[in-house]
Amino acid sequence: MLKEVFIDHYIYLALTLFCIGILGVLIRRNAIVLFMSIELMLNSVNLLLVAFSSRMGDAAGQIFVFFIMTVAAAEVAVGLAIIVMLYRNTRSIDIGDANKLKW
Template identity: 75%
Template sequence: MLPNANIPEIIQHIPLLHYLILSTLLFVIGIVGVLTRRNAIVIFMSVELMLNAANLLLIAFSSYRSDPAGQVFVFFIMAVAAAEVAVGLAIIVMIYRNTRNTDIGFLNKLKW
């Protein structure tokens, strides 16, 4: 890895493989959370965990290649995630107010 003056010294010595393993682990935990949980809030947090795993990987590749393009992508992903949080939490709160439940199995009864 090429030395870079903008990156702290400790980060320069962490191999890219460690970032890949951590990001994959976080992404798998998010997938398991989405597929196995029934609570809308936990599913929402699992989706956010998957987005953060992708962000970590983009930052790691950006740092490894000394290319700021990955950091720009992360900025846009974080902006979209913030909008998703605002809209998603508003929907979850409205569902909870109407049904007093955040279980996604219960939402099946909202069909016509």
């Protein structure tokens, strides 16, 4: 339970960053910027995990952060490969141009 005021600031900051990330994904059209927004979401999660973890004196949360960073790196590799593949075929990284599939 939240007794101290202290942890609240971390929660506000992390949730704000998370919302900025979500807005970025929903609003921006450039694939790389979308990608950065998703990374922002992941990093806000990392921040919050570390804050919770150190507040509770439980190491599990910080270990989770290592896993998130590792997996995010793998995801970046695949994601950039997909964007490069698309760029080679269409010469564009605007997701508005990826509109061949629709009903």
